[in-house]
Structures are given as structure tokens and as C-alpha cells.
Amino acid sequence: MATVTLNRAEKTYANGFKALHGIDLEIGDGEFTVLVGPSGCGKSTLLRMIAGLEGISSGEIKIDDRVVNNVAPADRDIAMVFQNYALYPHMTNYANMAYGLKNRGYSKVEIDTRVRDAAKILQLDDYLERKPQQLSGGQRQRVAMGRAIVREPKVFLFDEPLSNLDAKLRVDMRLEIKNLQQRLGITSVYVTHDQVEAMTLADRLIVMNAGIAEQIGTPIEIYEKPASLFVASFIGSPSMNFLDGKVADDKSHVVLGDGSKIDLDHVIDAGRDLVVGVRPEHFTLKADGSGALKARVRMIESLGAETLIYLEFGEKNENVTLRMQGTHQFDKGQELSLATSANLVHLFDKDSGKRL
Amino acid sequence: MYQSKWRTITNHLILIIGSLFMILPVWIALVSSTHTREYLFQHGLQFWFGGHFIENYGAILFDPDATKGRVTALEMLFNSMVLGLGFAIGKVIISMMAAYAIVYFRFRLAVPLFWVIFSTLLLPLEVRIVPSYEVVAELGLLNTYTGLILPLIASATGTFFFRQFYRSVPDELLEAARLDGAGPLRFFLDILVPLSVTMIAAIFIIMFVVGWNQYLWPLLMTTDDQLYTIVIGIKQVYNSLYEGGQIPQFPKAFALTIMATIPPVLVVVIFQRMFVKGLVETEK
Known part of the structure; x- marks a missing residue:
């Protein structure tokens, strides 16, 4: 020993x-x-x-x-x-x-x-x-x-x-x-x-x-x-989604490239550039369109027990991956509405890459 | 089917003709060695056995006069065997150790030293024969087995082959052995030598045949009949074919030739089996 x-x-x-x-x-x-x-x-x-x-x-x-x-x-x-x-x-x-x-x-x-x-x-x-x-x-x-x-x-x-x-x-x-x-x-x-x-x-x-x-x-x-x-x-497969964003003036949320907002649960300086990370399994699909993020379907991989949906987000066509239990079918180009919760969002400094 | 049948037949025909072409001289030598010299002299080369096998071979093997030297074919065979085995074994051992040092030990000038060894490939014994003779003579090794074998061993062929082989042995084996507490000598004896069996067999075959067939060096080295190798013996017998106005000794020359070819053939046949077996069983 x-x-x-x-x-x-x-x-x-x-x-x-x-x-x-x-x-x-x-x-x-x-x-x-x-x-x-x-x-x-x-x-x-x-x-x-x-x-x-x-x-x-x-x-x-x-x-x-x-x-x-x-x-x-x-x-x-x-x-x-x-x-x-x-x-x-x-x-x-x-x-x-x-x-x-x-x-x-x-x-x-x-x-x-x-x-x-x-x-x-x-x-x-x-x-x-x-x-x-x-x-x-x-x-x-x-x-x-x-x-x-x-x-x-x-x-x-x-x-x-x-x-x-x-x-x-x-x-x-x-x-x-x-x-x-x-x-x-x-x-x-x-x-x-x-x-x-x-x-x-x-x-x-x-x-x-x-x-x-x-x-x-x-x-x-x-x-x-x-x-x-x-x-x-x-760590994590498929790998975490990263989206560029900026902290809003009232410090309550991050504004992403296309103007969509992600809520924050801790205080960060207003106007700061950062990278928002969300794991593919931490997005939920909102059928009523109430999700914070809107993204278009690019490709679907069905693994039986779960489905991986590859999406394009915003004007810059940033890649976003969504992981869902069970099998699902979507059309290519269809717009999905995604939501996540503040405690599942990871924030990283844009320059150093360190967790905030 | 029809076509492939014809193909088989032509293939075999070519192989048979080729084999005949290769075997015929040996066959003629073999059967001609069983006739009397008078018969051969009158009727030329023979294609079937005569009745003097025991007589001719007995004389050449045991009667010193038959070879026109003071040495029998049996003694010459023994000398050749010493040369062939000594050369092959010495070469294998020295090459293995040299290659081991070059591949597994990091020492100053290892690379230049390897190239020095390697460059001896450009200098076979025939090129350096005069200085080699000087050295051996100065050391008082003329007419000794040592003097016969040592200068021949000094060349890089084997070292080069073993070096290439060792480099193909995965490093993890060395590392595993180090963790298992094996020192350099243990690793060499327990791991590397057993892994090299096929290489050893291959190099042994080649070197034995090379050693056995040496002509120039033994001829120069040995002034004493007692140290004649069989290859020199053949030359001597042919030399003395016409001496003294007698009928030439063709059957005995043929007999000596046949005997000279048997040991290398045996070595190749025996070791080839080991060689193939090793190839099948060993995996690096």
C-alpha cells in the first residue's frame, strides 16, 4: 500500500x-x-x-x-x-x-x-x-x-x-x-x-x-x-457547446450573438466578453417556442436510446449540439427553440479560458 | 480447367528443365567418380554409375597418396568443418554482441563507430589480404586454425543484420524487462537471444557456407598440408592430374568435389527447417 x-x-x-x-x-x-x-x-x-x-x-x-x-x-x-x-x-x-x-x-x-x-x-x-x-x-x-x-x-x-x-x-x-x-x-x-x-x-x-x-x-x-x-x-461526449456572449448592463443575463439572452446566476461585470458553455444534454426543447435560443436543424444522428441533433445558431452559423433521450425526427432547416437553466450554464473568460 | 491444366504442365516443364540444367553437372560428377580412371580416360564423362564407388571414395578418404598431398580427404573435411563452424559461430556471437552494444547502449561515438564497422563491408578479406597476412604472420598464427578463422570474422555483415533486427524489437520489451529486474546481460540472454533464433539460424547458414567455400585465404595461410581445407584439396588434386605422365585422376577429383558439396547442403537442409519453424512460431 x-x-x-x-x-x-x-x-x-x-x-x-x-x-x-x-x-x-x-x-x-x-x-x-x-x-x-x-x-x-x-x-x-x-x-x-x-x-x-x-x-x-x-x-x-x-x-x-x-x-x-x-x-x-x-x-x-x-x-x-x-x-x-x-x-x-x-x-x-x-x-x-x-x-x-x-x-x-x-x-x-x-x-x-x-x-x-x-x-x-x-x-x-x-x-x-x-x-x-x-x-x-x-x-x-x-x-x-x-x-x-x-x-x-x-x-x-x-x-x-x-x-x-x-x-x-x-x-x-x-x-x-x-x-x-x-x-x-x-x-x-x-x-x-x-x-x-x-x-x-x-x-x-x-x-x-x-x-x-x-x-x-x-x-x-x-x-x-x-x-x-x-x-x-x-470531458463529455458529444463535446460542450460554446457560444460567444457579452454580459448585459443589468448583469442579470448574457447576450449572445443574435441577441438571445441566457440568464446568469452569479454576478459578473457588465459588458464583459465571455464564452458560454452548455452541455448538449442540458438543453431542453420547448415545443411552444418559449426557449431562449433559436437554432436550425443541420443534421440528426439517431443512436436508438438517444438522438443527437446538430444545429446552426445565429448569423455566424455557430454549431450547437442537442442531445435528447429516445428517438426524434425533425426536418432539415426546421427551427427549434432551446432552453437551459442558469445552474447548468458554464461561463469562461474569453481570453484566459478560465472558469468564471 | 483446361487452360490451367496446360499452365500447370508448362510450369512444370520449365521447372523440370531448369532442375535438370542445375543437377546435371552434379550428376555427371557423381557417377563419373564411380569409374576407374582408365575407363573415364577412354570413354569420356559418364551418365551412369560404374562399379568402383567404394574403391575410389575409400582411397580418397583414407589414403594420403590419392590426393597427392600428405593429407587425406577425411582430414581436409575436418579442417573445412573447423573453418566453417568456427567462422559461422564466431561471426554470430561477435555480431550479436556488437549489434547489442550499438543498439541498446548510449555511448560516445556510437554512430561513427557503427559506420566504421559498417564500412568494413567495403573491405572484404580479398582487398586487405596482404596486410591481413602480415598481421597474422607477425602474430605467429600461420598454419593455425586461429589464424585461419579470425581475420575472416572481422567484417560487418552479421553486425548489420543483427542491428536491423534489434531495432525492430519493440522498446516495450526492454522496458518490461527493466521493470522485471533484468539487467543488460539477463535481457540479452533471456529475451534477445531467444527472439533472434531465426536470425541466428539464417546468418549461421550463410556464414557456414561462406566459410566452407573460402579459397584464397586458406590457400595463402596454410603452407602445411595438414591444414588444407577440402576446397584447396580439390585444387591440389586437379593440379596434380597430369603429373608424372600418368593417366589423370579424374574419378578421384570428382569424388572429392562431391564430398566437398555434401556438408554445406546438409547444413542448409537441416537449418532451413529450424529457420522456417522459427519464422512461423516467433512473433515480435
Whole structure:
């Protein structure tokens, strides 16, 4: 059981590229932390720094209050699961799982017990004598997890472990990983670019962008109160709608491009330019035309359980997405009237992108 | 169906003619080696077996006089085997280690060093044969197996192939091994060598045949008959064909040629199986 602490952790590559601009992070004992962000945001670099596969340029990484900046990966008491499994192809699955223990000088009996226990947990009992390429993708990833489990490490690191799997398997494995982590209670850090994985797995979510942690919080906190435009657009699918607006003189509402008004529930300086964000699921359709926003239907996607309606708003044809339960049918060009409530509206500063 | 049948027939016809073309000289050498020298001298090359197989091959294998040297074909085969195996094994081991250093370790001048090694491809032994001879002579290695093998090993072909192969091994394997507590030596022996089995087999085949067929270097190196390889032996036998006004020793020369071809063929046949098996089973 362990905590992981990052103190102003920075990474600058030899060519001068700064991948991480000082990350501060405390991961509690047994916590499942997910690093999420677009590719190139530094999330994998951060994970690899915790693993010791990348050096740290400045700052500190601590595992259980021990500074591990210059500790070899093998001595950090961590285990990592890779995106492409990284199983040794010439070894049986048993040997793959046993290899780390063998190198650490465990006795044959001890190794056997641990490998068989892990295999039981992961339902790999029948596959131990086979080689990795005789298994399916999901099974291979389970072997890779087995290799991590048998070590009984302080920290689990996952580097996009589900990216190579097909959609259905990914959902199954996601549940399995969550289940396993809760059962074993091992502190975990998980990197993904998939926000659904991030939302469902995380106890705590870290949204990263261009080498900085934009926001750290529980998935629901981040969904409900995104700290910046970037976080707001990255978390949630389909992505949040953004409309330019200006605070009206009486400070009670925001005036949008076409003159329509959105009510405010907190006080902001009059005349200030800002960006209004509303999630597609937080619009309601007003059949009587009483909604604040009028927009024209551009395209409809029916997913069965829900319908996504893409609309054009105002003279500049700003895109607005509406998400409705069930199936609905509209004509192209038909004007819809949308309403939302003040507590579901997100406001961001136009220049800094910060939440107001 | 009709057309494809004709196609099959023509395809086979071409292949059969090609095979005959390739096999015929070997066949002639094989059957001609089973006649007496007088018979061959009178009737020319033969297309079917004569009755002197055991006699001719026995003489060439065990009687030093038959080869006109002081060494039997058996001893020459042994020398060739030492050269072929020593060369192939030495080359594989050294190339693997050199490539490992170049690909996995970051050290000063690694890239220039690789190009230095690589440039030796431009300098095969034949080009540097005089200085090589000087060096080997100065070291007192003339007429030794070491002197025969070492200078041949010094070239970059194997290193280059292994380097390309290692570069195609995913980095995650190295990282996984590091997390599993494997040091550089463990990683090399436990992961890289087993993964390279196909490469090792392929390079071993090629190098064995190259080593076995060496002619110029052994000829220069070995003044002692006891170290003659079979390839030199063939040359010696042909040289002495007309000596002393006797009837030429064609059957024995043919027999020696046939024997010289058998080991490389065996090596290729045996290792080819491993090679293919490795290709099917190994996945990076």
C-alpha cells in the first residue's frame, strides 16, 4: 500500500522540448488515478517518469515518502501494464508472469503459488502453458496484468492498456480492471486518451494539456465544474457547446450573438466578453417556442436510446449540439427553440479560458 | 480447367528443365567418380554409375597418396568443418554482441563507430589480404586454425543484420524487462537471444557456407598440408592430374568435389527447417 507524490516534476528533453511544466500531485493510498488528455499532452511521459523509464529533469517523485528520482525502475516496487502488452513472445504465459519474480530471487515454490493465484484471479488457469500469441488480445492483456499482480507492487501503472482491444472487449476489460483494482486495493495510475475510460475508472481524474495539469478532481467534479475551456471541451461526449456572449448592463443575463439572452446566476461585470458553455444534454426543447435560443436543424444522428441533433445558431452559423433521450425526427432547416437553466450554464473568460 | 491444366504442365516443364540444367553437372560428377580412371580416360564423362564407388571414395578418404598431398580427404573435411563452424559461430556471437552494444547502449561515438564497422563491408578479406597476412604472420598464427578463422570474422555483415533486427524489437520489451529486474546481460540472454533464433539460424547458414567455400585465404595461410581445407584439396588434386605422365585422376577429383558439396547442403537442409519453424512460431 502506498502513496505517490509529485513535487514540481518537470521534464525537458535533450532537444529542448519541455514536455512537462511542473506537475504537483498527491495520489493517496489505494486510489485509482487516471491521467487523461489528448496525444502529446505529456500524460505518458509522466507515467513513465513515475515508472523510472524516463528521467526527471527537475522536481521530485516520491513513492511512500521515499524520493525515487534516481532509483532504477526495478527497485521502485511498481509494476506496469503496456499498451501493446509487451509480453515476451518466446516464453509461455507462466514464464512471462514468473520472470520478474525469478530475477528477484524468489523460490520456485513461492513463484508457483503466486503465479497460480494470479492466474485464478484473472481466469487464466487453462492458458498458463501456452504462449502469448496463442491468446486473444483480451487474454494477453490479462497475462500482462498477471505479470504485474504477481509482484504485489506498491503501485500499478497502466499505459493505455485497452487501446489495442476492440470496442466490446474494451468495455469488459474496463470493468475487470476496476473490479480488480478495488479488490486488491493497490494504488494505481492509469493513462488514457479515452474520456469514457477516464470517467468510469477514476477515483480521481487529472486532465492534462500541453504539459500541465489543467484540472484535478473526481470525474463528477470535473464534469460539473470544468476549470477551463479545454477541460470543458475534452470531458463529455458529444463535446460542450460554446457560444460567444457579452454580459448585459443589468448583469442579470448574457447576450449572445443574435441577441438571445441566457440568464446568469452569479454576478459578473457588465459588458464583459465571455464564452458560454452548455452541455448538449442540458438543453431542453420547448415545443411552444418559449426557449431562449433559436437554432436550425443541420443534421440528426439517431443512436436508438438517444438522438443527437446538430444545429446552426445565429448569423455566424455557430454549431450547437442537442442531445435528447429516445428517438426524434425533425426536418432539415426546421427551427427549434432551446432552453437551459442558469445552474447548468458554464461561463469562461474569453481570453484566459478560465472558469468564471 | 483446361487452360490451367496446360499452365500447370508448362510450369512444370520449365521447372523440370531448369532442375535438370542445375543437377546435371552434379550428376555427371557423381557417377563419373564411380569409374576407374582408365575407363573415364577412354570413354569420356559418364551418365551412369560404374562399379568402383567404394574403391575410389575409400582411397580418397583414407589414403594420403590419392590426393597427392600428405593429407587425406577425411582430414581436409575436418579442417573445412573447423573453418566453417568456427567462422559461422564466431561471426554470430561477435555480431550479436556488437549489434547489442550499438543498439541498446548510449555511448560516445556510437554512430561513427557503427559506420566504421559498417564500412568494413567495403573491405572484404580479398582487398586487405596482404596486410591481413602480415598481421597474422607477425602474430605467429600461420598454419593455425586461429589464424585461419579470425581475420575472416572481422567484417560487418552479421553486425548489420543483427542491428536491423534489434531495432525492430519493440522498446516495450526492454522496458518490461527493466521493470522485471533484468539487467543488460539477463535481457540479452533471456529475451534477445531467444527472439533472434531465426536470425541466428539464417546468418549461421550463410556464414557456414561462406566459410566452407573460402579459397584464397586458406590457400595463402596454410603452407602445411595438414591444414588444407577440402576446397584447396580439390585444387591440389586437379593440379596434380597430369603429373608424372600418368593417366589423370579424374574419378578421384570428382569424388572429392562431391564430398566437398555434401556438408554445406546438409547444413542448409537441416537449418532451413529450424529457420522456417522459427519464422512461423516467433512473433515480435
